[in-house]
Amino acid sequence: MAGTARMKQPGDLRVIRLPCTGRVNPLLILKAFMEGADGVLVSGCHPGDCHYNVGNYHARRRLELLQRMLPAFGIDPGRFHYTWVSASEGSRWAGVVSDFTRRIEALGKIGAEVPANALAKAEQTAMTDATGKTTS
């Protein structure tokens, strides 16, 4: 809706399409940070309103956990945000994108605040913690 209604948005965001927030693997978000993403935003249907019945409930648990674990990886939790925007809430979506972009701009480029090897270490920890064994 935001696009159809031509609501102007900052151009820093790139969208990866998924069927459901339930498909979002927290590891994918860490991967994005490791590859240099300055911020990651996950958006899905409102809880209780999931197109796939309960997918966003699973997502909410996983993403909330990730949010809390980010500092352990040396990532400012402010760089990650998950939210719920329905297909008809175009103006809300435009607002979410603008707010998030502003927040990330204020935080600056990722990696500036932590030494590079801390990230590599975090990567190792992430892979080990989340699956119980090292997958990398």
Add this chain to the structure above:
Amino acid sequence: MRIGVFVCECGTNIAATVSTGKVVDAALSMRDVLHAESIQYTCSDPGQRAVIDAIQKKGLTRVVIASCSPRMHENTFRRTVGRAGLNAYMMEMVNIREHCSWIHSDIDEATDKAIDLMQKGVARVRRQVPLHSTTVPVTKRVLVVGGGVAGIQAALDIADAGLPVTLVERGPSIGGNMARLDKTFPTLDCSSCILTPRMVEAAQHENIELMVSSEVEQVRGYIGNFDVDIRRKATCVDAEKCTGCMICQEKCPGKAPDEFNAGVGQSKAISIPFPQAVPLVAALRKEHCRLFIKGKCSVCKKVCPADAIDYEQEDRIETEKFGAIVVATGYELFDWRESYPDYGGGQYPDVVTALQYERMLSASGPNGGHVQRPSDGKEPKNVVFISCVGSRDESVGRPLCCSVGCMYIAKQAILTKEHIPDSQSYVFYIDIRAGGKGYEEFTRRAQRDFGAIYLRGRVGKIYPSNGNLVVMGTDTLSAEQVEIDADLVVLATGFAAAEGAGELARKLNISYDQYEFFSESHPKLRPVETTTGGVFLAGACQGPKDIPDTVAQASASAAKVIGLLSRGELETSPMVAAVNQMRCTGCFKCRDVCPYGAIEAVELRDGREVANVIDSLCQGCGVCNVACPPAVISLKGYTDGQLIAETMELLR
């Protein structure tokens, strides 16, 4: 690997903001991209032919189309590559219109983003494998929710095509709001004369099962195969035995609000809502019944000649299978009382809504068609109509136009003159919106032939004075303050979604807007479909509309349903989960999280128990994909490999 990239200009929709040539150049510099071109309108016939030509001449095996939202044209382009001989899923769409050209103004910024998105698409399609749909049988039965004119029309059209229909209505009779109208604009046809034959036809149709006093409780399943729990509410009347003689209503001592008459007049605790009700069966409202409130009465049981009264009746849940669902739950009028304290907020009896006035005008109404104002039963001479109450009014949070108010006010002004020849109608309006066929002429007639005085402006205040009401407003055309001594004030209240619309939407998994009107899948291309397959919309539940539009939309929904169910089976999306059973450890975490029960245990030849996905049940949400500890269950089309490749490509 031979990849082709097609960049749509979409006329100037994309090309004005994205430099498509640069996107093409960037594509050509990518590994394995053998062909890239920009096309003015890729979805047009020559556009699609260009894609097919390129695939065939250059032997492309994978295609990326950078154009509009996949919601718009993903199926179009899947068919295109299919016609060229490729597997339909070897095509990836990236959205450089809604996600790029339409939301950015800076050309460099938009072009950079379009290139990124295109590269992401290439990375993704590179890891795509051919997918094949399976088919599932469909249930050739249809559920229509809501028994107003929209539901009746849809049910009749579908039933005429030979499909069994269940028409569920929560009230005791079908007919909806239209049954409450006296006349319809712009022809002044008697509303019930048009509607009641259709109501009877629906009740008698061999393919229609009528379920009144019933509501949808829960919906499971998916397109072609819904399981719906329907609550049959207890009415304390055995519908099989009741003859509709109305003796119970006559003798019942319990007073109850008259909902059919919009609160004008009173009804009884046990009643038939109106004489033409279909089915003509009484229903008891426990909340107003003396027996249920005070524990003593049972007059109706004593007087009923058919022995139809059963106080022990309880709600029942019936579960039925349906292949498609038409939602036609209609609207109700915006409750103006809290938002308009300056109009008395409901304190002045002679300020009524247009629907209440409609009942006063109606021959089947509480006064038999003799207009009497509520306060003292006097025949009103000066009638003031105020348009746009709870519509086109940002100050009360209702900026939407009700689309029919201008018309029904003109109608009621005409009817007022017909009922009371020495009366004078005044109409306060913002604009006269009369867009339909014959509508403009109709509003002119109200002024020219029936003497209604139209005043362009809003009413600021209504206050009582000497038993009458003083209406203070502005005539913005003459820039004068106007005060009218009114006997009766009629408010043209706007449309609101039916009570419980949001709740029903959640049960059906369909989306709705800020007013709780249900959202269509696309306003122009898919106006009666919802975002959930197999669920269709008809009438004012989708937004304010008049009767002709409602009926047209109901027939459109019916056509969609008939088309859907004319096939014996449906193709399912092949984007479902799949298990690498050799590596599955049999922990069944996937089965625990699956919302659809689509995962079963199967035994391999070596005796190991592993997970297996039942394709026809899987809806492709991917929750299992994330839950699997050894990551061996994977959602086709959205594999870990694809998502990681997309992420890395964007961040390269």
